Every structure is written in structure tokens, then in C-alpha cells.
Amino acid sequence: MTATLLDGKATAAEIKDELRIRVKALAERGITPGLGTVLVGADPGSQAYVNGKHRDCAEVGIASIRRELPADATQQQVDDVLAELNADPACHGYIVQLPLPAHLDTQRVLELIDPDKDADGLHPVNLGRLVLGYEGPLPCTPRGIVELLRRHDVALRGATVAVVGRGNTVGRPLGLLLTRRSENATVTLCHTGTLDLASHTRAADIVIVAAGVPGLLTGDMINPGAVVVDVGITRVIGADGKGRYTGDVDPEVAETAGALVPMPGGVGPMTRAMLLTNVVERAERG
Numbered sequence: 112m113t114a115t116l117l118d119g120k121a122t123a124a125e126i127k128d129e130l131r132i133r134v135k136a137l138a139e140r141g142i143t144p145g146l147g148t149v150l151v152g153a154d155p156g157s158q159a160y161v162n163g164k165h166r167d168c169a170e171v172g173i174a175s176i177r178r179e180l181p182a183d184a185t186q187q188q189v190d191d192v193l194a195e196l197n198a199d200p201a202c203h204g205y206i207v208q209l210p211l212p213a214h215l216d217t218q219r220v221l222e223l224i225d226p227d228k229d230a231d232g233l234h235p236v237n238l239g240r241l242v243l244g245y246e247g248p249l250p251c252t253p254r255g256i257v258e259l260l261r262r263h264d265v266a267l268r269g270a271t272v273a274v275v276g277r278g279n280t281v282g283r284p285l286g287l288l289l290t291r292r293s294e295n296a297t298v299t300l301c302h303t304g305t306l307d308l309a310s311h312t313r314a315a316d317i318v319i320v321a322a323g324v325p326g327l328l329t330g331d332m333i334n335p336g337a338v339v340v341d342v343g344i345t346r347v348i349g350a351d352g353k354g355r356y357t358g359d360v361d362p363e364v365a366e367t368a369g370a371l372v373p374m375p376g377g378v379g380p381m382t383r384a385m386l387l388t389n390v391v392e393r394a395e396r397g
């Protein structure tokens with residue numbers, strides 16, 4: 112391997128250390144930041160992610176507010192939980208763990224979250240604020256990617272970036288974040304239907320892949336020395352019959368890239384750290 116690995120786990124640990132200090136300062140003002148989670152159903156992956164969020168909260172001193180509903184919960188039951196969290200002054204921000212069971216209306220659920228308590232930054236009002244360049248909570252994964260690159264001195268200003276994936280949680284908001292005046296990157300937003308995808312990725316200084324297609328980016332698709340960020344996380348069954356997660360970047364990319372944000376240990380831990388950051392920022396605003 113020739114690429115330098117940009118370690119999201121270590122960077123997230125640094126961010127959590129910084130947050131612990133900010134949480135202490137809030138405590139001196141009599142404020143304890145609170146993060147709420149809403150989990151509907153018993154999907155093991157979602158349960159593990161929610162448990163991880165509460166472990167993170169305990170590590171930095173954020174209060175945990177957990178709401179769990181059965182897989183057959185009605186839309187009204189979910190709506191009632193959101194109304195309760197919207198009204199709870201101890202809850203500075205909360206998330207609804209996705210995906211929701213198919214009978215529930217995800218768009219309605221996201222729209223019912225008070226935009227000022229939207230710890231995921233996925234409410235249409237907050238995505239609109241991002242489009243307009245107004246302040247608001249930023250989506251955690253795009254924010255985590257930008258923060259990880261910044262803390263590893265990867266220059267964005269003037270860089271050409273190919274983002275592969277146009278989803279509402281990563282690709283699309285990431286394109287908006289990278290083209291803000293403060294970042295000033297030049298972005299090509301590609302997707303799995305892009306013709307001659309490799310011509311776009313080869314022309315980029317930084318390639319960020321969030322398409323959910325295992326191994327989509329291969330070594331011949333990048334410029335030698337490029338910075339590559341693997342956002343993909345797809346559960347696959349290995350030859351041994353066991354389930355495991357795999358990224359969108361083929362391992363051979365490490366031979367050509369200058370730096371690589373791997374999966375696991377890259378974007379995932381940064382996403383979690385940015386969720387905590389969004390909650391602490393909201394508590395600091397009062």
C-alpha cells in the first residue's frame with residue numbers, strides 16, 4: 112500500500128476530547144446538552160448504531176434520551192414521540208434512526224422534526240439553509256468528511272472534487288458544502304448513471320464515493336496521488352457465509368491514491384462525532 116490512511120477513528124476521538132471541554136463549560140452555565148434518538152423496530156444494525164450514539168454521549172457528558180417503538184408502530188405513535196421531543200427542553204437535538212419500517216412515511220417524519228432540534232441536519236428547512244448559505248445544523252456525514260480532510264491539511268480551496276453519489280444524506284449536501292465560499296472547491300457531482308464515470312474521477316484531485324456500490328472505484332479510475340474517500344457501507348455475505356460491511360472503493364486503489372479515507376474507520380466515526388457536535392452547538396446557542 113502506498114496511500115496514507117486518514118484515520119477517522121483517531122480524529123473522532125480528538126473531536127470528542129474537545130467536546131468534553133465544551134460540555135464542561137456548558138455545565139458551568141447549568142446546561143446539560145441532551146441528544147434524543149427515535150428507533151422504530153428491532154433491526155440489529157439500527158439498534159447497534161443507536162447504541163453507539165448513546166455510548167458516544169456518555170463519553171462526552173451529553174444526556175441520552177431514548178425513545179423506542181415496535182416495528183408495527185402507527186404513524187400517529189411516531190408523530191406523538193416527535194411532538195414530545197420537540198417540546199422537551201432537555202432535548203437539544205434528536206435523530207430518527209433510518210431506515211424506518213416501510214409502512215411509515217419517512218418524508219413526513221423528517222418534516223415533523225423541529226428544524227432547530229434536527230441533529231442530523233436532514234430537515235428540508237436545514238437543507239434549504241445549506242443551499243442558501245444560511246447557518247443551520249449541517250448533515251453529519253458531509254460535515255464529517257470536510258472536517259476530516261481539513262484536520263489532515265487536505266486543501267479544498269482550488270481543488271477539483273468528484274463526488275460519486277447524489278443521495279440526500281451524503282452526495283448532494285456534500286456538493287453544497289464543498290462549494291461554499293469557505294471551502295471553495297470545484298465539484299463534479301456524479302452518480303451511477305454518469306457516462307464515462309472514470310473520465311470525471313480521473314480528472315479530480317479528490318474523489319469521494321458514496322454510491323452504495325461495493326468496489327465501484329478501481330485503481331485505474333483515479334489520478335496517481337489523488338485523495339480518495341470511501342463513504343460506502345454495504346452489508347454483504349462473504350465466502351464464509353458471514354455478513355460483513357464493504358465500501359465503494361476497491362482495495363487496490365490504495366496502491367495509486369496519495370491518501371485514503373478507509374471504510375471502516377473513516378467516515379463512520381466522523382459522522383458520529385459530528386452528531387455530537389451538532390447537539391453541543393445547539394446547546395451553546397441556548
Ligand SMILES: Nc1nc2c(c(=O)[nH]1)N[C@@H](CN(C=O)c1ccc(C(=O)N[C@@H](CCC(=O)O)C(=O)O)cc1)CN2
Pocket residue numbers: 160206207208209210231251252344356374375376377378379380382383
Ligand atoms: N438518522 C440517521 N440514520 C442513519 C444514518 C444517519 O446518519 N442518520 N446513517 C446510517 C447509520 N449510521 C448512523 O446512524 C452509521 C453507520 C455506520 C457507522 C460506522 O461507524 N461504521 C463503521 C463500520 C461499520 C461497523 O463497524 O459497524 C465505520 O465506518 O468505521 C456509524 C454510523 C444509516 N442510518
